[in-house]
Amino acid sequence: MTHPPATRTRVGLLALIGALALGNPLSLVAQSTPSAPDDGLNLRFANGIAAVAEGEIITVDDIRREISPMIPELQSTSRNEAEFNRRLEALQDDTIQALVDRVLIVKDFYSDEKRRIPVAYVDNAVDENIINEFEGDRSKFLAYLRARGLTLREYRKEVEEDIIYQYMRGQKRKSATVVSPVKVQQFYEENKEEFYQEDSVHLRLIQFSRKDGRTDSDLLTLAARVQARLDVGHEFEEIAKEVSEDSRRSKGGDWGWLNRSGLKPEFSDPLFELEPGQATNPILLPEGVYILYAQERKYAGIQPIDEVREQIERILISRESRRAQEQWLERLRRNSYVKLY
Missing domain, CATH: 1.10.4030 (Triger factor/SurA peptide-binding fold)
Structure with a gap:
């Protein structure tokens, strides 16, 4: 039907x-x-x-x-x-x-x-x-x-x-679109554990794959050329757009924000040793060679209130909206004739 x-x-x-x-x-x-x-x-x-x-x-x-x-x-x-x-x-x-x-x-x-x-x-x-x-x-x-x-x-x-x-x-x-700063602070203090964040990084990478019979030596030579360009000040994003062979080449090798737990150790161990703006040495794996770049970093711990204020406001507005709607509906139900069979 x-x-x-x-x-x-x-x-x-x-x-x-x-x-x-x-x-x-x-x-x-x-x-x-x-x-x-x-x-x-x-x-x-x-x-x-x-x-x-x-x-x-x-x-x-x-x-x-x-x-x-x-x-x-x-x-x-x-x-x-x-x-x-x-x-x-x-x-x-x-x-x-x-x-x-x-x-x-x-x-x-x-x-x-x-x-x-x-x-x-x-x-x-x-x-x-x-x-x-x-x-x-x-x-x-x-x-x-x-x-x-x-x-x-x-x-x-x-x-x-x-x-x-x-x-x-x-x-x-x-009707519930404004939340006072006091309520935001109170929610944050009472629910701090909800705002714990893992180590995370905004990752870009450059990959060279093992196509055309490339050997380890061939792959490391390609990676060395990238490192040389980085050393003289070339932007990682621009190099990635030009030479990388991964699926996000057109985006400058941008893989967005990733948590440490979401990466295999071969990547996470060297990557999370970096400071923002640094790149790893070449990482040679069976599928090819990689150079990882930490564009930004977020360190494990409770996020500051200023970083989660908008998130808390959305939560509180949603709660207040549900409460206001339920009170409204309860009033309508009390003042109306309804018979359920």
Whole structure:
């Protein structure tokens, strides 16, 4: 069954819930597979209704449309049938709550009479969906509406509600965009161990491989020519672009930041003896000869707060955003009529 293009925001939220439940990110598939196991929804909700929120009915079909793409992955990552059934039911519960919350969020938007979505916004969103989801083929779009038993008016209402949902969630996220320096300092002091860093180096290298029957002597001669150019002040990056035979020649042999533990000893031992701006002597290995260059160094230890301040701010903003959104949703739930079956 195809996901409604108008519910991309809703699907995005539920995909995140599913990904957390499954332990890894999911790629949403547009249709369910015939071999997918029974989701048990018909048995669990015999009357076909899972919840009523502010008079709006959330049906088994609504839930199935959201979770169907996730079930095969859920099944493949479950160790046994009992675990699969437990995780499936949890996913269903999360989905029901998310769909209920969506209804309440839309209601909250309309509680302010001044807030309305311009008709042109909805028109543009519908047109984009037809282009992106139906390859611009209006006949496919109309066939989709018929398959779901929707009128164009009902579809436009879904699109409008998705715009509202995205807007309202975005506004709550924006409400937590400033973190005081005091909170940053406090988080740093309480979580210093999280900011421990290994020895690391910004590595560039030059490699000559054993092609064309090159001997050890041939390789060392090539490396000696590089060293001679370095000794008279040539830039390592420029020499690498000119002569290196490794896969990152065009980038001046740039391999980015690497930890000591991520390198084999033949490389890490001489490399981490260097100061920034120094190069190793030639390292002769079965695959060729290498000259390593430490462009920058970071030494093992707790990173200073100034180096991790932005990282801490992002963590705290994310936490505050989640807290603010959860408080908002709890308020909406308390002040609304919701019945779960």
